[in-house]
Amino acid sequence: MSIEKKVAVAVCTGMDQPLATVSRYAGYHVLEKLRPDKTVLLCTPALIGGVQEDVVFAKENPVLVIDGCGEKCCKKIVDEAKGQIKAIINVEDILKVHKDLQPESRAKLGPKGMKLAEIVGELAAKKVDEILAEASKSGK
């Protein structure tokens, strides 16, 4: 008998920039709609705060990071917690490809920002599939 692996999705959760809010909604999109059976949510503040459930999950499962910008705070936080990062998506990079999808504000994304979040979520879902396929191949 084996326990099916899940991908832990860690999201920027920053408050300064609208791109952080995009990463947040992208995380929810992949977790709640696109791959609910294959993912679990890592709560970034809980990880920083040392909440055991999140710390253990980051160490024992492959982690997908969705960072908001070039500062890569989420990656740094997961690294600090010794999480197993397998893929990183940066919202800033995706926005460069979809320049027309500028979010309205950091408090409210608006239709364009939500569309950007959905696109990031779809990319994240593909990464989740790749990570699990790789884990299955290597037997980990």
Added chain:
Amino acid sequence: MANKKVAIVACTGMGKALGTVARQVAYKVVDELRPEKTVLICIPSLSAGVGEHKNLLQKYPSIILDGCVERCATKIISKNKGIMRAKVFMPQMIAKYGFKPQSRTDLGEEGEKLVSKIAEEVATLVDQLSR
């Protein structure tokens, strides 16, 4: 002399609707109600050592908006030696006002009312602390 500012620190957690409430309260206070008297602290940036967040925390009194019993925001600010002057606990606010947020992605009408009520309380705290 420049007026003293107040640092607003919200949970930013993703697991529960209360994290979203804390986040929206912080934006309402900092962006709408008291923009001239507040600075917003970003927990991920603070923890990753990005920007001036640590300096701001050690310079200004802070109001902590915790989302749940884990009180991650309080722990993180304490670890960074912030000057904590007030704490607002979201579950207590729900009990006080009786409004329940719909979900973590969509607070709904009651959740928005809850955000407004809490933000008004936090704005009053800002006025007291910035004197």
